[in-house]
Amino acid sequence: MKQIEGIEDITLFVDEFYNKVRMDDFIGPIFNEAIDDWSHHLEKLYAFWNAALFGVPGFRGNPFAKHAPLPIGPDHFDRWLKLFFETIDAHFEGVVAADAKNRAELMAFMFLNRLSQMNGDPGKVIV
Known part of the structure; x- marks a missing residue:
């Protein structure tokens, strides 16, 4: 077990995590339907x-807006978090690993909260 130290470790956990997501019977079909170019997405x-995790500039986008139209709910986020935690825990320990899991939980909570505010209208994106 090691610390998450930089982009190489991020690449490892993101690749492994999304391989699990893509193969998952429950959330895999949703992601595979929504994403045409996995290399770009990764x-x-x-x-x-x-x-x-490290404050490195370079990300641009609105993750919530991309997820809002998807048919997802609490059970999907539970599975997403389970797979994320499994992936982190299989390879990493320490403060940054704990931070990654905490941020994933916060993101799931925020997305679920915002999705509930949409009142079932996937066309109503709250930015």
Whole structure:
């Protein structure tokens, strides 16, 4: 077990995590339907986590707006978090690993809260 130290570690956990997501019977079909170019998507995720965990500039985007139209709810986020935690815990320990899991939980909570405010209208994106 090691600390998450930089982009190489981020690439490892993002790649492994999204391989699990893509293969998952429950959330995999949603992601696979929504994402045409996985290599582009993964590049954005490397930049997102590098910015979130280490403050490295380079991420641009609105993750919530991309997720808002998807048919997702609390059970989907529970599975997403389970797979994320499994991936982090299989490779990493320490402060940054704990921070990554905390940020994932906060993101899931925020997304669920904002989705509930949309009152079932996927066309109403709250930015």
